[in-house]
Amino acid sequence: MKRTPRNEKPVVIAGGGIGGLACALGLAQRGFRVTVLEQAHEFGELGAGIQLGPNAFHVFDALGIGKLVKKDAVLIERLLMMDGVSGEKVIDIPIDARFRSRFGNPYAVTHRADIHGALLEGCRSIGLVDLRTDSRVTGFHSEADGVAVELGGGVRIVAAALVGADGLRSAVREQIVGDGEPPASGHMCYRAVLSLDDMPKDMRWPAATLWAGPNTHIVHYPLRGWKLFNLVATVVRDATMSGHNEEAPPEEVLPLFAKNCAKPMSIMRVPKVFRRWMLRYRPPVANWTQGNVTLLGDAAHPMLQYMAQGACMAMEDAVCLAVTADEADGDFAAAFGRYQALRLVRTARVQLSAVMMGHMFHADGIARLVRNEIYSDHTPQSYNEALDWIYRAPDYIVAANLKAPKRKSPAGRKRAGAPGSRAKAKKRTVAKHRR
Ligand SMILES: Cc1cc2nc3c(=O)[nH]c(=O)nc-3n(C[C@H](O)[C@H](O)[C@H](O)COP(=O)(O)OP(=O)(O)OC[C@H]3O[C@@H](n4cnc5c(N)ncnc54)[C@H](O)[C@@H]3O)c2cc1C
Structure with a gap:
C-alpha cells in the first residue's frame, strides 16, 4: 500500500x-x-x-x-549451566508457564x-x-x-x-x-552448526546449555524445528590473535577444551570444521x-x-x-x-x-567451586527475580x-x-x- x-x-x-x-x-x-x-x-x-x-x-x-x-x-524448556569439569548441574532455570507469564513472552x-x-x-x-x-x-x-x-x-x-x-x-x-x-578481547569463539543426526543422542536437550570450564565455555541448543544444533565454544586466548570467520580444524580446537569432561567433548568432536571468530569489545x-x-x-x-x-x-x-x-x-x-x-x-x-x-x-580452581556454591541455593523464583x-x-x-x-x-x-x-x-x- x-x-x-x-x-x-x-x-x-x-x-x-x-x-x-x-x-x-x-x-x-x-x-x-x-x-x-x-x-x-x-x-x-x-x-x-x-x-x-x-x-x-x-x-x-x-x-x-x-x-x-x-x-x-x-x-526451549530450560536454561542450563553445567560444570564442564565435573558434569554437575549448576544453574537450571525452567522456561515454564510461570516464566512466560512473569515476562509476558517465551525464551527461544x-x-x-x-x-x-x-x-x-x-x-x-x-x-x-x-x-x-x-x-x-x-x-x-x-x-x-x-x-x-x-x-x-x-x-x-x-x-x-x-x-x-x-x-x-x-x-x-x-x-x-x-x-x-575495536580491540580484540582475547576471547576466541569456534562456531559450528550440527545436524540432528550428528548430535549425540543423549545430548539432544530441549535447553540452551552452557558448559562452564576453566578458561572456556561451550554453548549448544536446537535450531530450525530440531533439524539443527548450534554450537559455540569460546576460549580465552591471546588478544594479539585474529579471527573473522576463517575455518579452524578440530586439531586446533579440541586441545583448547581438553579440561572439559566427556559429555561436552562428545559434541565438540562432531564438527569436521569450525569457524573461528575473535570477539571484540568496547567498554560503554x-x-x-x-x-x-x-x-x-x-x-x-x-x-x-x-x-x-x-x-x-x-x-x-x-x-x-x-x-x-x-x-x-x-x-x-x-x-x-x-x-x-x-x-x-x-x-x-x-x-x-x-x-x-x-x-x-571461565572460573578455575577454587573460584570455580565458589561459583558453584553461590548458585547452589537459588530457586527458579530467585532466578526470575x-x-x-x-x-x-x-x-x-x-x-x-x-x-x-x-x-x-x-x-x-x-x-x-x-x-x-x-x-x-x-x-x-x-x-x-x-x-
Ligand atoms: C558468537 C556470538 C553469539 C551471539 N549470540 C547472541 C545471542 O544469542 N543473542 C543475541 O541477542 N545476540 C547475540 N550475539 C550478538 C549479536 O550477533 C549482535 O549484537 C547483533 O548482530 C548486532 O546487530 P547490529 O545490527 O547492531 O550489527 P550487525 O549485525 O553487525 O550488522 C551491521 C550491518 O551493517 C553493515 N555495514 C557495516 N559497515 C557498513 C558501512 N560502513 N556502510 C553500510 N553498511 C555497513 C554490515 O554489512 C551488516 O550488515 C552474538 C554474537 C556473537 C559474536
Whole structure:
C-alpha cells in the first residue's frame, strides 16, 4: 500500500543487519521514509543460531512480526549451566508457564536468517523503505537542515537524519566517538552448526546449555524445528590473535577444551570444521549521538555475547528510536537525544554484566567451586527475580506495542529512565497514531 511519508528527505540507516532493519521497520510503521544502505551485495545474516530472551519477543510484537518469528523458533524448556569439569548441574532455570507469564513472552532459540528474513519482509511490504545494497557509508557531513551521508566514489545522499547501525566497525561511530578499531578481547569463539543426526543422542536437550570450564565455555541448543544444533565454544586466548570467520580444524580446537569432561567433548568432536571468530569489545561510552546523527546496536554498545543480548539490545534500540522520533514528530535531534537518554544505562548495564558473566563462566580452581556454591541455593523464583531487569519490556517498548494487553508491573515499580508511567507512555503514542 502506498503511504504518504511524514518526512521529505529520508532517514538514512547505515547497515542492514538485524538492528538496522528493525529500525527501518519501526520508523516506517510510524510513517517515516527510510533508506537503508548496506555495504554487502545482498541483505543476509550469518548461518548460525541466536538466543532470544522474552525482551526480544516484546520487540517483535511491537514490530508486528512476533507470530512469524515464533513460528520458526524452538521454544526451549530450560536454561542450563553445567560444570564442564565435573558434569554437575549448576544453574537450571525452567522456561515454564510461570516464566512466560512473569515476562509476558517465551525464551527461544532460532536461526539468525529467520529473524533477519522476517524483518526484511516487513520492510519490503510496508512501502516506505528503500533498501540498497553495495552501498558502503564512509562518513557524514552535518548541514543546516539535514545531514549529507557520504558513500564511496563521491556519492552523497542528503538525509533528514542518519542512524549508524553499521556494527562493530562502524564508520559513523568513528566520526562521533572516534575510538578507532575495536580491540580484540582475547576471547576466541569456534562456531559450528550440527545436524540432528550428528548430535549425540543423549545430548539432544530441549535447553540452551552452557558448559562452564576453566578458561572456556561451550554453548549448544536446537535450531530450525530440531533439524539443527548450534554450537559455540569460546576460549580465552591471546588478544594479539585474529579471527573473522576463517575455518579452524578440530586439531586446533579440541586441545583448547581438553579440561572439559566427556559429555561436552562428545559434541565438540562432531564438527569436521569450525569457524573461528575473535570477539571484540568496547567498554560503554557516555555519548553516541551528534545532533541528528546517532548510533544503534553494536555500533553504539558492542558487547561480549555472554548475556545473549547483543541483537536483543539492537532491536530494543530500534523500537525506542522509532517511538522517540514519532513523539518528537520528526525533530530528529530532539528524538535522538531522548533515545540515547533512555537507552544508555540499560545497554551499558548489559555490556558490563556480560564481562562479569565471562569471569563467572571461565572460573578455575577454587573460584570455580565458589561459583558453584553461590548458585547452589537459588530457586527458579530467585532466578526470575534476578532476570526481571532484563527480560521485562521497558515502558517505551510496551507503549510501541499498541495491540498488547496491559500487564501489571510489580507493585508501584517504575523503570529507571522510562518516559513516564506505562499508561502515560502508551496514551502519548496512541494519541500520535490517531492524528
Ligand atoms: C558468537 C556470538 C553469539 C551471539 N549470540 C547472541 C545471542 O544469542 N543473542 C543475541 O541477542 N545476540 C547475540 N550475539 C550478538 C549479536 O550477533 C549482535 O549484537 C547483533 O548482530 C548486532 O546487530 P547490529 O545490527 O547492531 O550489527 P550487525 O549485525 O553487525 O550488522 C551491521 C550491518 O551493517 C553493515 N555495514 C557495516 N559497515 C557498513 C558501512 N560502513 N556502510 C553500510 N553498511 C555497513 C554490515 O554489512 C551488516 O550488515 C552474538 C554474537 C556473537 C559474536
